[in-house]
Amino acid sequence: MCSLESLLEVMATIDKAIDKRRTVMAAEPVTRPAPWSARRNRWVRAIGVAAILAIALDVYLGLWVTPPDKVQGNLVRLLYIHPALATVALYVAFALAALSSALWLWRRTRAPFFDRLAAASVETGIVFIALTIVTGSLWGRPVWGVYWTWDATLTSTALLLLLFLGYVAIRKSTADPQRRARRSAITALVAFMDVPLIQFSVLWWKTLHQKSTVLNPSLTPKIGGIMGATLALSFVAFLLLFVWMLINRYRIEVLKESLEGAEMEVAIRERVAEAGTSGHLELPADLRVPVSGG
Template sequence: MTARLTRWTGLAALVTTALTVWLGLWVTPPAKVQGTLVRLLYIHPPVAWVALYCAFGLAALSSVLYLWRRTRSLFWDRLGAAAVEVGVVFTALTLVTGSLWGRPTWGVWWTWTARLTSTALLLVLFLGYMALRRVPASPEVRARRCAVAAIVAFVDVPIVSFSVDWWQTLHQRGTVLNPGLTLKVHGSMAWTMGLGFLAMTLVFVWMVLVRYRLEVLADRVGDEELEVSLSERWAETGGVPSPPAAVQAPELWGGRR
């Protein structure tokens, strides 16, 4: 069932992305002011939408559901981790595509506008989440730590964006380059942009599904490796199992020692 869902989502993502590329690069006309640069806008806003709303929203939601006792299950933990990883990739892509667009339009790769700065901070925040996730611990301990980290990071996002917004408007007035995003989108361009949103959302769903399955498999491999090495040890000691306490002790407080 899940495998089938993954396959169909992947297929749909592939088709819509290909269509977006085709429409964006060949069918739609260049814009009046921005010329051919406008084509980046078929990708950049959809990527940012996935990164900022779908991915991190899903991560925060599943973290809350994990911490809430009634709905606690490793399902939410894995889903959150998958969403964060995909979100980090999409946030990085948002910054890269934005930079590529900004260089010819504004003349610089980077400006300290509120949006850019808070997106960059968001990227660092969730890189921290991934670093935390790589720390060895029992699945439950890791899930709890990561859920707390994701919620804290998610709550920080509006504060960061407020403060950066004030910082920039109060102190960099005049250097702000008007991105001119108010251009009227119409006809084939609107269609293409809408399709871009659909395509990127499908890509996101597909990547989360694949990443989730990978997480399950990785956990299973970890368990099996532990059992294999345990039985090897037992074989070495001539069938006498070493005291289980010695094996479990490091796990007792979340694998720290």
């Protein structure tokens, strides 16, 4: 029944269909994201280099130049990392995320910029918060004798990390950009409102129930001279690092969005091409599959 000619004919038809689809795809190239201007690139790179230099100087001053503390000895050197990380994470990143979420929600200032900025600052903030907790535990082990204690600051920082992770989870599980932006912005704001309540509750939870706290205030060294300068430098260094990471995370978000858009465009064109060819794809009579049985 099935002659070689008719088989060849079918193959030729399929080939034609594929060719047509290729031409459809090639006709309009998928839109590419606008590249960053060279000037802007230079600026970002300059911030990155400045951050690296500042951190290198901070490490040098912190490890070799500054003297060990009278009470804490060499452990005091963690002071040149930990407070800076914590300040950037808890104040800069979280406040920026809340502010840009609020600006996105407010109709007058609604722009994709704020949504991306919020996402970027939360994700960068997670890195800083995690590092804050890790460096804090490293310090806590020799000083307090334990990696973790249910201290007020530690507990509320950990809760904040969980709130941040919730934000990322809800962002990752929504595909539609508008809904994602709205859900994320509301999540960030609702979580932000909770911060003072968490702070208070955890603080009272400790102070009202534990008479002596492991965080002895007299442990806090008085800072001055080279130690003070190094501490101040660490704030600048980690703030620069944060800004650099934030800008790059923002770029990734832009590229991701344009990739999603491009993929969607390809998929639509493929469907259009399929629909366009199906009308012309006619099988020779002897190859048509009977509808019922046979």
